[in-house]
Amino acid sequence: MKAFPPPYTEHFSVIKTSQVLLLLAIISLITGCSRLLFYPYKTHVRTPEQLGLTYTDISLTTRDGIKIHGWFLPAQGRLKASIYFLHGNAENVSTHIMSVAWLPEQGYQVFMIDYRGFGLSEGEPGLPDIFMDIETGFDWLSARSQNKPVFLLGQSLGASLGIFFAGTRPAVKNQLDGVISDSSFTRYKDIVRHAASTTWLTWPLQYPASWLMAYPYDPIDVIDRIAPTPLLIVHGTADTIIPFEHGQRLYDRAGEPKQLLKTAEGHIQAFMRPEQRLNVLEFLNRIVAKSH
Structure with a gap:
């Protein structure tokens, strides 16, 4: 399996920005603005070509007229x-x-998109509009x-959005062979409470903040609806951003x-390890084999 360079770290690391973003989520309770849940960055720091990958820039327009950008990576062979x-995030x-x-x-x-406000995509990120980008x-x-x-x-946030997207749209679920x-x-209230509990400044706010976080897009409420589409939940026990117990609770609620x-591993670090990639490939290849 091809070796790639380590993740880009010159700008904020994903983990550090996630910590910042989760604390900003507490502020969003005061303003009522879901845009503060998102922490986009506009500049591209590398391209697939620099990794030796063939790709195509894709521009799409959402139902509300926002242009979003994505990269399409064709399969080899x-x-x-x-x-x-x-x-x-x-x-x-x-x-x-x-x-x-x-x-x-x-x-x-592979097709990967930037949500509105991220990268080259237009607009400002926010709920529930971001689901139009995903759609x-x-x-x-x-x-x-x-x-x-x-x-x-x-x-991370993309997994939470993806669970809600697949779990609330039967037509989408019927087209998916695996999640x-x-x-x-x-x-959302659970992760805000956890974020608030990690610093002395916000520790007293953890319960008031979580009580006010009333977004109706929680993945745990709909994950059981993904069944009977096969579901693989990946989570690291060293994850300090979103503790492992979140993954365990989602797994317990999900259907077969x-x-x-x-x-x-820590937060979204599993795919950096070849052995974990092989575990994911086993899940994918097993379903592909059954589809023939």
Whole structure:
């Protein structure tokens, strides 16, 4: 399996920006503005070409007229399936690409988008509008799946959004052959409470803040609706941003068939390790084999 350089770290690391963002979520309770839940970065810091990957820039327009940008990475050799990737919070596709750069050589074409306000995408991020971005990208990839299986792969916030997206749209679920959730949280109020508890400044706010976080988009409330589509939940026991218990609770609530990949890594770090990539490939390849 091809080796890639380590994740980009010159700007804020994903973990550090996640910590900042989670604290900003507490401030959003005062303003009532969901945009403060998101921490976008406009500049691209690398391209797939710099990683030796073939790619195409894709521009799509959402139902509300926002242009969003994405990268399409074609499969190398025979196409096995399509992967729709929803990245985590902070920065943009250029800093999250390492999570999926290894998939094309395994026969999987990948489409990854930047939500509105991230990278080259127009607009400002916010709930529930961001689901229109996810829908637009999913429809584009589905039309180009060549009758091969389609998988949704989300990380961190992207995993939480992806679970809600798949769990609340029967037509989408019916088109999916599998869902992979890496480091998702259970509820917005749970993750805000955890973030507030990590510093002395916000510790007294953890319960008042969580009580006021009333977004109706919590993945744990809908994850059981993904069944009978196969579900793989990936979560690291060393995750200090979204503790492992979130992944365990999501797994317990989900319907069959489901699988929990418990790793020793930190937040969205599992795919940096070859052995964890192989575990994910086993999940993907098993479903692809059954589709023939």
